[in-house]
Amino acid sequence: MNKKSIALFASGNGSNAVNLIHFFQNHPKIEVKTLICNKADAPVVAKAESLGVEVLVFSNEEFESGLTVLQELDYRAIDWIVLAGFLRKIPVNIIRGYQNRIINIHPSLLPKYGGKGMYGKFVHSAVIEAKELKSGISIHLVNEEFDEGEILAQFETQLTSNDTCDSLTEKIHALEHKHFPIIVEQTVLNH
Numbered sequence: 001m002n003k004k005s006i007a008l009f010a011s012g013n014g015s016n017a018v019n020l021i022h023f024f025q026n027h028p029k030i031e032v033k034t035l036i037c038n039k040a041d042a043p044v045v046a047k048a049e050s051l052g053v054e055v056l057v058f059s060n061e062e063f064e065s066g067l068t069v070l071q072e073l074d075y076r077a078i079d080w081i082v083l084a085g086f087l088r089k090i091p092v093n094i095i096r097g098y099q100n101r102i103i104n105i106h107p108s109l110l111p112k113y114g115g116k117g118m119y120g121k122f123v124h125s126a127v128i129e130a131k132e133l134k135s136g137i138s139i140h141l142v143n144e145e146f147d148e149g150e151i152l153a154q155f156e157t158q159l160t161s162n163d164t165c166d167s168l169t170e171k172i173h174a175l176e177h178k179h180f181p182i183i184v185e186q187t188v189l190n191h
């Protein structure tokens with residue numbers, strides 16, 4: 001049987017992308033075929049390459065049109081797109097081309113702290129500012145509305161009054177690294 005192939009999309013440091021690459025190395029049914037990035041100097045580029053994963057970097061214009069990206073995905077027979085810290089909006093033609101086959105991770109308990117401009121530290125600062133008692137992660141399918149696709153899984157972490165943006169970032173990354181690969185695996189195998 002052919003393995004299901006994943007394209008990872010990442011924009012920055014890439015701890016989730018690296019974690020997913022490790023998880024699916026030698027997996028019998030799923031492989032990470034390529035990593036797509038929108039910034040040539042993002043740390044994730046060198047990290048993925050050093051793990052033997054092909055990296056494609058596209059300009060913002062190429063991302064906005066979506067056409068070249070779709071062609072490259074098609075050429076590699078990519079089955080699923082996994083957004084692992086990808087900070088650009090996905091154009092409608094890619095969403096339609098991969099209907100219910102794009103998985104995103106968001107570092108809050110959606111629908112709270114989602115939408116435009118809510119990513120990475122902006123989410124954590126808003127959560128701390130609002131003195132929330134808990135936060136967490138949401139893993140969801142991507143549809144045409146930002147951060148509003150079907151939720152596949154959510155995991156929570158408690159906050160204390162001592163938490164800062166940095167300590168919350170660490171707690172969230174720990175949750176992401178523990179759960180994201182398993183939810184991706186289940187989703188890809190069961191859909």
Ligand code: GAR
Nearest residue numbers: 013014015016085105106107119120
């Ligand atoms: C992760 O926490 C991810 O949930 C978040 O960016 C971080 C990337 O970290 N994504 C979003 O905010 C998307 N709206 P990483 O580069 O170390 O994986």
